[in-house]
Amino acid sequence: MSEIFLNSINMQQCEIVRNWRNKLEGVLRTSFLLTDKMQETFYHNTICNRNSNNRFFGVYLDNTKEITNVKNEKTEMRCKPSIEFIGMVGLINIEWENGIAEISLLLNPDLIGHGYGSKTLHLLLNKGFYQLRLNQIFGEVYKCNGNGLNFWNKQIEKYDAYSTILPARKYFNCTFVDSLYFSFSFQKFLQYNKR
Numbered sequence: 694m695s696e697i698f699l700n701s702i703n704m705q706q707c708e709i710v711r712n713w714r715n716k717l718e719g720v721l722r723t724s725f726l727l728t729d730k731m732q733e734t735f736y737h738n739t740i741c742n743r744n745s746n747n748r749f750f751g752v753y754l755d756n757t758k759e760i761t762n763v764k765n766e767k768t769e770m771r772c773k774p775s776i777e778f779i780g781m782v783g784l785i786n787i788e789w790e791n792g793i794a795e796i797s798l799l800l801n802p803d804l805i806g807h808g809y810g811s812k813t814l815h816l817l818l819n820k821g822f823y824q825l826r827l828n829q830i831f832g833e834v835y836k837c838n839g840n841g842l843n844f845w846n847k848q849i850e851k852y853d854a855y856s857t858i859l860p861a862r863k864y865f866n867c868t869f870v871d872s873l874y875f876s877f878s879f880q881k882f883l884q885y886n887k888r
Contacts, residue, residue: 695756697812699820702751702781707736710781713802719865720838748825749783752800752813779804782817784830792828794821810844811851818852822879831876837865845875853881 711732714721727735740749756775780800787794796817800810821827834841849856855876861869 695754697779697809697816698753698755699750699782699813699816700753702740702749704733704736706751706778707732707740707781709778710799713780714799716802717838720835720841722833722863724863724865746787746789747783747785748787748820749781749797750817750820751778752780752782752809753777754779754809779809780813782813784817784821784825784827787825787827792826794825794827794830796830796832798832805840811848814848818877818882822882828879829876831874833859833862833872833874835863835865835870835872837863837870842873845873849873849875852877852885854878 708729711727711729715726719725739745739747754777756777758775780798782799783797784794785797796814798810798813798817800813818830821830832845834845836842848854855878857874859872859874862872863870
């Protein structure tokens with residue numbers, strides 16, 4: 694059974710994320726392509742900086758398989774490890790005094806529709822609310838990001854999150870597009886986990 698978990702991220706994985714991000718053709722907050730130098734600076738100044746008000750994590754898929762080997766009437770059990778890096782997630786612009794942070798989530802685009810985003814979000818909300826003691830975790834998705842909009846609408850419904858439409862938030866393809874703003878609260882997350 695495959696399991697998702699969060700852990701640290703290295704520079705090579707950060708570069709993989711940059712390549713995934715650059716293929717999204719401007720539907721994210723910054724519409725320009727990131728260079729390898731920009732990503733390296735981000736890695737050192739933000740991810741590796743313990744004084745940063747951002748916390749980023751690698752997202753991993755554990756496909757470790759248990760192998761049974763029978764030899765001369767002896768049964769031997771062993772595991773074949775298989776850990777796959779599938780994305781990066783973070784809490785950014787953390788305001789410790791107010792208990793709020795913005796969510797950042799980017800997974801391998803080839804894995805859309807497999808449920809990994811939902812599992813990753815749950816892990817990040819757990820980390821934000823229980824370990825970092827945040828009270829609200831918010832985000833924004835632009836209406837020009839079809840896959841992202843569909844994903845976040847499902848998560849808003851699942852966790853009974855607050856949401857609203859913000860008009861003309863991004864210039865995309867020669868027009869201004871609206872965005873969907875959403876906010877997950879610690880209290881509603883507690884209620885969800887009690888079900």
